[in-house]
Amino acid sequence: MHLPGYVNNVATPFFVTGDPMIYASDVLIVLTLVAIVFVLTYFKKWGWLWREWITTVDHKKIGIMYLIAALLMLFRGGVDAMLMRTQLALPNMRFLEAEHYDQIFTTHGTIMILFMAMPFIFAMFNIAVPLQIGARDVAFPYLNAISFWLFFFGALLLNLSFVIGGSPDGGWTSYPPLTEWPTDPGPGENFYLLALQISGIGSMATGINFLVTILKMRAPGMTLMRMPMFCWSVVGASILIIFSFPALTVALALLMIDRLFGAHFFTMLQGGNPMMYVNLFWVWGHPEVYIVVLPAFGIFSEVVATFSRKRLFGYASMVASIMAIAVISYLVWLHHFFTMGAGPGVNSFFAISTMSVGIPTGVKVFNWLFTMYQGRIRLKLPMLWAIGFIPNFAIGGATGVMLAVAPGDYQYHNSYFLIAHFHQVLIGGVVYGMLAGMYYWWPKMFGIILNERIGRWAFWVFNIGFYVCFLPQYELGFMGMTRRIYVYPAGMGWTALNLISTIGAYLMGIAFVLIVWQVLYSIRFPERDVTGDPWDGRTLEWSLPSPAPHYNFARIPTVTARDAWWAEKEARRRGEDVQKELRPLEPIHMPNNSGRPFILSVCFFIGGFGLVFEWYWLAILGGLGVMLCLLLRSLETNTDHYIPVEEIRRTEAALGRL
Amino acid sequence: MSLAHEEVLSTPSSDVPVEYSTEDGALKIFGFWIFLATDLILFACLFTMYQILHINTAGGPTEQELYDVPGFTAETLILLVSSFTCGLATLEMRRGRRSASMGWLVVTVLLGLSFIFLEVREFVDYVNRGATMQRSAFLSSFFTLVGTHGCHVSLGILWMLSILYQLGRRGISAMTARKIFIVGLYWHFLDVVWVFIFTVVYLQGVM
Amino acid sequence: MSSEHHEELRGFHGIHRGFPWSHVVGLVVSLVLTFAALWLVQAHAMPHGLLLAVILVLAVLQIVVQLFFFMHFLESYGPRYHVTSLALAFVFTVCIIAGSLWIMTFGGEQTY
Numbered sequence A: 001m002h003l004p005g006y007v008n009n010v011a012t013p014f015f016v017t018g019d020p021m022i023y024a025s026d027v028l029i030v031l032t033l034v035a036i037v038f039v040l041t042y043f044k045k046w047g048w049l050w051r052e053w054i055t056t057v058d059h060k061k062i063g064i065m066y067l068i069a070a071l072l073m074l075f076r077g078g079v080d081a082m083l084m085r086t087q088l089a090l091p092n093m094r095f096l097e098a099e100h101y102d103q104i105f106t107t108h109g110t111i112m113i114l115f116m117a118m119p120f121i122f123a124m125f126n127i128a129v130p131l132q133i134g135a136r137d138v139a140f141p142y143l144n145a146i147s148f149w150l151f152f153f154g155a156l157l158l159n160l161s162f163v164i165g166g167s168p169d170g171g172w173t174s175y176p177p178l179t180e181w182p183t184d185p186g187p188g189e190n191f192y193l194l195a196l197q198i199s200g201i202g203s204m205a206t207g208i209n210f211l212v213t214i215l216k217m218r219a220p221g222m223t224l225m226r227m228p229m230f231c232w233s234v235v236g237a238s239i240l241i242i243f244s245f246p247a248l249t250v251a252l253a254l255l256m257i258d259r260l261f262g263a264h265f266f267t268m269l270q271g272g273n274p275m276m277y278v279n280l281f282w283v284w285g286h287p288e289v290y291i292v293v294l295p296a297f298g299i300f301s302e303v304v305a306t307f308s309r310k311r312l313f314g315y316a317s318m319v320a321s322i323m324a325i326a327v328i329s330y331l332v333w334l335h336h337f338f339t340m341g342a343g344p345g346v347n348s349f350f351a352i353s354t355m356s357v358g359i360p361t362g363v364k365v366f367n368w369l370f371t372m373y374q375g376r377i378r379l380k381l382p383m384l385w386a387i388g389f390i391p392n393f394a395i396g397g398a399t400g401v402m403l404a405v406a407p408g409d410y411q412y413h414n415s416y417f418l419i420a421h422f423h424q425v426l427i428g429g430v431v432y433g434m435l436a437g438m439y440y441w442w443p444k445m446f447g448i449i450l451n452e453r454i455g456r457w458a459f460w461v462f463n464i465g466f467y468v469c470f471l472p473q474y475e476l477g478f479m480g481m482t483r484r485i486y487v488y489p490a491g492m493g494w495t496a497l498n499l500i501s502t503i504g505a506y507l508m509g510i511a512f513v514l515i516v517w518q519v520l521y522s523i524r525f526p527e528r529d530v531t532g533d534p535w536d537g538r539t540l541e542w543s544l545p546s547p548a549p550h551y552n553f554a555r556i557p558t559v560t561a562r563d564a565w566w567a568e569k570e571a572r573r574r575g576e577d578v579q580k581e582l583r584p585l586e587p588i589h590m591p592n593n594s595g596r597p598f599i600l601s602v603c604f605f606i607g608g609f610g611l612v613f614e615w616y617w618l619a620i621l622g623g624l625g626v627m628l629c630l631l632l633r634s635l636e637t638n639t640d641h642y643i644p645v646e647e648i649r650r651t652e653a654a655l656g657r658l
Numbered sequence B: 001m002s003l004a005h006e007e008v009l010s011t012p013s014s015d016v017p018v019e020y021s022t023e024d025g026a027l028k029i030f031g032f033w034i035f036l037a038t039d040l041i042l043f044a045c046l047f048t049m050y051q052i053l054h055i056n057t058a059g060g061p062t063e064q065e066l067y068d069v070p071g072f073t074a075e076t077l078i079l080l081v082s083s084f085t086c087g088l089a090t091l092e093m094r095r096g097r098r099s100a101s102m103g104w105l106v107v108t109v110l111l112g113l114s115f116i117f118l119e120v121r122e123f124v125d126y127v128n129r130g131a132t133m134q135r136s137a138f139l140s141s142f143f144t145l146v147g148t149h150g151c152h153v154s155l156g157i158l159w160m161l162s163i164l165y166q167l168g169r170r171g172i173s174a175m176t177a178r179k180i181f182i183v184g185l186y187w188h189f190l191d192v193v194w195v196f197i198f199t200v201v202y203l204q205g206v207m
Numbered sequence C: 001m002s003s004e005h006h007e008e009l010r011g012f013h014g015i016h017r018g019f020p021w022s023h024v025v026g027l028v029v030s031l032v033l034t035f036a037a038l039w040l041v042q043a044h045a046m047p048h049g050l051l052l053a054v055i056l057v058l059a060v061l062q063i064v065v066q067l068f069f070f071m072h073f074l075e076s077y078g079p080r081y082h083v084t085s086l087a088l089a090f091v092f093t094v095c096i097i098a099g100s101l102w103i104m105t106f107g108g109e110q111t112y
Helices: A020-042 A046-054 A059-088 A098-133 A141-160 A188-216 A229-261 A274-308 A315-331 A333-340 A344-372 A381-404 A406-412 A416-446 A452-478 A495-524 A564-573 A596-612 A616-635 A645-654 B023-053 B069-094 B098-128 B137-170 B174-206 C021-042 C048-070 C081-104
Strands: A588-591 A640-643
Touching: A020 A046, A046 A059, A059 A098, A059 A141, A059 A416, A059 A495, A098 A141, A098 A188, A098 A229, A098 A274, A098 A416, A141 A188, A141 A596, A188 A229, A188 A596, A188 B023, A188 C081, A229 A274, A229 A315, A229 B023, A229 B137, A229 C081, A274 A315, A274 A333, A274 A344, A274 A381, A274 A416, A274 B023, A274 C081, A315 A344, A315 C081, A333 A344, A333 A406, A333 C081, A344 A381, A344 A406, A381 A406, A381 A416, A381 A452, A416 A452, A452 A495, A596 A616, A616 B137, B023 B137, B023 B174, B023 C081, B069 B098, B069 B174, B069 C021, B069 C048, B098 B137, B098 B174, B137 B174, B174 C021, B174 C048, C021 C048
Parallel strands: none
Antiparallel strands: A588 A640
């Protein structure tokens, strides 16, 4: 099949050729695969990989897999960012071609939002939520595994486009009519549409799963208003996932129908209306921002309270503001396209609703500050990232309100001012939050504490690099530099600021390397967490050994207060005998492991790949595989097992908990 | 509050529906309600698309030319009655009468199949008259909205067949009862969606 | 598991044994609503905008019929979180539809 006018480094529609960087990646990918296969075979780890990880339905292991995937994707998206900043460092750079640059900013945005931020928050959901509410797993462990593998194969599909078929190049928002077939033929945009669709199904299932888990599976005595704040933030994020992801599903599906079957939803001809895509995309897209930032708020709430040794200030107002943000964020989506010109009434309404999001957010910032006020603050790594977040978010929030002023937005729209703003909130909010959460729960995941000294270096290099990178971009926006340009002439006055910005980006890259070094160093020279409570924590996960046994709680705890574990420790300090009525152990009911979530997701991947290249026989084959997996699951009766009391006793004794 | 997976919430002899007798059943029913909420938003988006685009006929066939009052009224009546028979299947399941429950499910499946038959005939008829989804934005949104509902119904039929098989093999247990209840929720939900298609698409079209 | 946190099934009034009157009533009401809407449209009983509003109200009533006569809407262990969730879903549905129509009909209704 000949694809006229398609990016000129694509000689054939299948393997991407022509660019030395792509060849280098091909070689790297092959070498990595060979190395992985060799290591697994040499150490006889294939069975281990299958039994312990691929078939697992344990929320803790799924959380770890999400975390690893998120860090890998942070690397991929980060490399994209480095390449872009290198290209923009100086005027008239010839480092990347225009088409290649387009592909890189598209994959950078798509990966960072959907394949880095989303799995990172899901990692935190999985690792913390069941432990914090005193449950043994999520409500639907099998579905949880499906969610992970759908995300995994969605991410794989998108990343595959780099070497097969060509990457999408229509921006992470993929606006038609540019992304319609006539103006953007070839498999690139199909990769985008299918990868997001597949991982989106997984995200939606995760939202349902965690909402049901939190509402229905809390330990006895843990009323809603006794829940840890992180769980409240997960409720908020889950509500947003449940009610906004279907809009993305529809937007992507309709654009796919346009591209593959020649329909006219978003075309310029036959009555199509491209702005409807933009509308639907942001019906999802704005809540999505809060989906990723609300869990970060939850993590900051946990971290600030723990490391200030004070209970969270203004718990009820915190809950109210999370719920207010969840609802209001649903009513602001038009601010992403004020410049469409829907009229003064529409623009005014959405400008005001957008600004009003600042109120609950401000409440939260003050609550964190008041929690720290007169607290005994310990500047451990999680706290460092939490404190680093606050000025970041204050600036990001202020520039956000500037963008919310509709007439002002006509000036800033799609300029580097916007770029600086959303990186300020997404990196400053989400990435800082997720790193704080990673450092905070790392001992709970792996039983080791990450090295403090290297971590401090990483934090300061990142934090400084962040401001060096993005503050100049506000200025560049005011000076008229628009987003997505790949080259600019000298003499615009942009050169110095761009160069500074690039230096900042490299500093953040160095910080990432430092974090990797920190992890490797801590594995080599581990500081073990033998207590299970390294931070003197407040919530139930710290009452368990690190890492927690696979059934989590040998006895489901009974909760009598907010910050349940802190209350128990306080009672012990007062000399009360909290263990006075130790219930006998009972057999624990646990779900069986299953390979079907993995196989089901492979079928989705095959079907998606078939649609990308319009090999309909392959798409149908994948679809049949999906149906078969669903049917086999429906017919399955033996889905769970009991852990006998003797085994629980042995495990608890080995952990010194009997 | 806490419900662990193993917990049997009631003994079968007590007066509680069997689908709610295990914690697993109660969790899955709640989870399915939430799923229906996501599906509601999905259809809301498709309805919005239709409402925006239905006037953009691009010189092609219009709603008045295509929609056939007896045809879509028949489709509506079939679905409404199938919703009723599906409700009876759940009722009989709760009474513990397996064959009655299976009988009503079979009736529901047959009504569903006749609905799909009428819908496919309608689509084929439109295509033969040149009204394809490539013709105009109106037709793209029409086929997608009504077709998505049709796909849901088809999936529901396959699902019911699988449950009928399981019911025949295993009888009414906490597991099969929960499946009947949930497929019932799904079917009633699709009936509601169709009522809106009837109203927004067809009645508005022939107004 | 101890039994101290057993909850009753709310909104459940025992297994119905006699003739399923409530189901029949549900069917009859939904048929009446359907034919009422059809008749109003066929008879052009009122102006266009009002007519559309009235048949939409009839459709919303059909949701109520399905929820309460067939879907056992009020049954739940513990708090009725699914009622809250669906109420919220309904609010968001209205927001999406009304908001999008308001946004996308800028410059008046225009055909292409």
